[in-house]
Structure formats: C-alpha cells, structure tokens
Amino acid sequence: MTQQTTLHAAFAGHVAAALDALKAAGTLPAGLSRAAVAVEPPRDPAHGDLATNAAMVLAKPAGLNPRALAEALVTELAKIPSVTAAEIAGPGFINLRLNAAAWLDELRTIAALGNDYGRSTVGAGTTVNVEYVSANPTGPMHMGHCRGAVVGDALASLLEAAGHKVIREYYVNDAGAQVDVLARSVHVRYREALGENVGDIPEGLYPGEYLIPVGQDLAREFGDKYAAAPDSEWLALFRNRAVAAMLVMIKADLALLGIHHDLFSSEAELQAAGKPDEAEAWLRAHDLVYDGHLEAPKGKTPEDWEPVELPLFRSTKFGDDQDRPIKKSDGSWTYFGADLAYHFQKAQSADALVDIWGADHAGTVKRIKAAVAAMTGAEGKPTPFEVKLVQMVQLMKGGQPFKMSKRAGNFVTLADVVEMVGKDVVRFTMLTRKPDAQMDFDFDKVVEASKDNPVFYVQYAHARIRSTLRKAAGEGMAPSADHLELLGEEELGLIKLAAQFPRLIEAAAAAREPHRVAFYLYDLAAALHGYWNLGNDRPEKRFIVAQDINLTGARLYLATQIGQLIRNGLALLGVEAVEEM
Incomplete structure (x- = not known):
C-alpha cells in the first residue's frame, strides 16, 4: 500500500482484483455489474475490521450460490499479506481481519495526504447542481432559511470532496406577486423619506425597517417624481431596485455563515427569455401537456365551481396523483410552470440536480x-x-421558546443569531440532526461547555490535541513515526475509527447527507476524549510519558493525525478547528 492510497481504497481494489481472478478462472461470468459491491466496516466491530457484500450481490446475476461464491472469494482475499483472517458470515457476507501493520500504514497515509485525506475521485468529475436557500428576495435572511442554507452549503462541499464538480445555485423568485408587494412597501418608505407622515405600514405590506434605506436611495435619486404617480409608472422600477437591494442584503447575510453561491438565477429573466414557453412547446410536442379541466376542489358543488380550461402537465404519468396546470386562467405562469422550465434549464449544464427545500x-x-x-x-x-x-x-432559551427583538419586522434574522453565538456554532448545530427531523436551537445549550453540546465537544477534542502538542514541544518532545509499533489496542481502535473517514465521505456524498460528517466527528471526538481519560487513572496511558520518548513520539504522531482528521471534517462543514478553548 502506497502512502497515497487509503486503506479503504486499497481494499476496494483488493476485492476487485479477487473478482477479476474469479472471472479469469471461469468462476464468474464476464460483464457483471459491480456497482453494488461495497467494502466497509462491519456494523459490529467484533465481526472484524472490514466487510464486503460482493458474494451476496453478485451471486444471483452470476447464477451461483452466495455462500459458494463467498468461499471462492475468501480463498483469494486470504492471500493478501495484511489479512489475518477472512471469514464468511451468514448467507455470504465476508468479514476481514487485518494485522496491526495495515492500520499503522493508514496512520502514515493520513499524515502523507494531510488536508486531502478523505477526498475521493468517486464522483469522476460529474457535475451536480445544488440549489439551496432560494428565499424570496423580500428581506434579510431569517432563521427559517438558516438550516437549509447550511445543509445545502455543506452538501456542496461534501460532493466536491467526493470528486464532483458542483454548481452552487440560488433561484431568485422575483416574478411573483410577493415582489410587487415588496415594491409597494418600498414606495411607502420612499414617500416617508420625502417627509410624508406615512403612519403605520398598511396591512399586507412588509413592515421591516430594512426597507428604509432603499426608500431613501430612491428619494435621493428621483426626488418626488413618483410620490403621487400611478403605480404603472413606478412599480417595475421600484420592483427591480428593491430586489437588487434585497439580494445585496441576502448575500451579506449568507456571507456571515461563510456561504457564497456560484450562480443567482432570476425567475423574471427566465420568463423574459421565453424559457417557460419553450418548455411548454417541448412538452406539447411530446404529448406531455394538454388542454383540460381540473377537478372541482373538495367541497365545491357545480353551482359554485366553474371549470376553466388550462394547459395541464401529465404528471400522473410519472406517479403524481393528478395532472397539474402550468398556467393560470389569466395566462400567467403558475409557480410550477415556471419551476419546471427552470429545472429544465438547470439540467442542460449538470449531470445531476439536488434541491434543498x-x-x-x-x-x-x-x-x-x-x-x-x-x-x-x-x-x-x-x-x-x-x-x-x-x-x-424552533428557537429556544433555557428550554423555553425564545422571542428575540424583531428589527426585521416579524421574524428573527440570521444575522442576529450569528452575532449572538457565532458562525461555527450555527453551522455545526444545524447538522447535528437529520434535516427532515424537527430541531430546537437552544441558545444556552449551543454555547455550553459539555459533552451534550456537539459543537463544543468536537472543537474541544481538536483544542486538546493542539494543547498536548504545544506542551510536548515545550518539554522537547515531538511527533514521530519511528516507533509506531509501540502503539497498543486502544490506540489502534482510534486509528480504525479514523480510517473510516474516506469511506464515510463517499457514502455521505452518495446519500446527499452531510449530517453524517457531523455525526462521525462527534464519534471521533468521543473516542479521543475516551482515550484521553484513560490517562487520568493510568499515567502510562497518557499521550506524554516523560520517561519513554519513543512511545510519546508515537502517541503524539497519532494525536497529530486525529487532529488533522477533525480539521478535514470540520472544513467540509464550514467550521473552524480552534487551537485553544
């Protein structure tokens, strides 16, 4: 195994070579797809160090008994020098046990690859468009947008680490009724800037003070030209200026979280370019849009429901429960009609699409x-x-729902929360649960120094390592790979967990689940803290053993690589690895 090949990649190669040998021997037929073959740690570490499902997934298409194929595979895999045992479990899974040298080699690989450890080429350069945030451009970012923003951004980084090219896209919904409401809200602030007493902001408009500077800018530029003018003269202008101002604000808010998109696509520009019309023409040419009538809404009778002929997309042909209109009765596009055209456009420049909603x-x-x-x-x-x-x-404080001051009008801004607890806390916390699970963001818990706070727990693990290395340097000791054979079972356990990182990145990217990285980092931090705590009662288990410079060098080398791994994982999540706490 070379320094540049991770253990995970090496054993994926070993299994592939074993399958090649069986094919050459005539045991396996040619042309079998190996896409479902996996090499990963078994769920129960007691079963071994690595497991493969190769016999299970290839036996049926090969016309073989899974266990018989597993026996043939075990014969090949047992020839690998670092394999101490190859065993068949159940109907055909294969568990492998490796010698200590294999794990020590992996520790050296982490050191050799550094920031690149965990990065993969499995994505083969294919392009994935990740669209996230895409909040209506009607005000600053609020906490309702935050979780999707972090999940999308972390996913984009994860996909890049797995070898994909990524387009980070924000879809600007600037063609709907809400931007007309925005323009009218700005017109009120414009009149206010001209000295008019506008009183309370009218019901239905956006009341936030963030629109005051927009109104002031327009007042400086146009004077009272549009103060009493009909909206036909100023609505489009105010709409464009307001959306532009909101996007500047939104980009600044996202930057507070370290989020920067590659592309901002405008719904208004999409419609102006005739893309929905092109999409409709294409769909009609392929008999996927027809003119028809929607069913009456539930509870409506023929007396109070007048059916209207609309262009309907045959979505039932693709599993939907009813066909869907792409235009409204007034001829304007439905949100769905514009959205399908937008996705069709995205697909022209990407091999796969992911939306965070x-x-x-x-x-x-x-x-x-x-x-x-x-x-x-x-x-x-x-x-x-x-x-x-x-x-x-759900924002909480002390276990109770928390209401912050609402300078934006009627919602809590992302900027306020980042100011209170910091970017890293917000980002990591948003990834500590699966995105489709409800989440409480408790301002007290996310900053407390305890094991129950994943952000603190992971950053503290890194800070502990850096502190140990500084202390060792002060005592004239340094990490060294010269005597790694002195590391024992507890240390090998840490290395085995570290070695799962490359496989985790590939699996998390394939599943589009960046929260797996946060979960893994918590487990790695727990293992590091657990090992550290051994030294509280057993001085010979500490990282620094003053009377044994060789063992200390090996343990410091291990600590250095665990620290590298924590930095790599946190970087994918957009979180800083702190030096001290």
Missing part, C-alpha cells in the same frame, strides 16, 4: 420530480434529481 414545500416534490423526469428523459436517461426537505428550527 423547506418541509412546507413537501406537497410539490412529486410534481416537480415528474416534470424533470419527463423533460430530461427523452432518450430514456432522465437527469437524476433529488429534493431534500429541511424542517423548521
């Missing part, structure tokens, strides 16, 4: 997935498309 949009997932399947699958290969739903976050 709030859970309140769950009802539209089926229809947009149907549309993407229809519009990209003309040749039988639709563009892979996934929607990840993110639940809302």
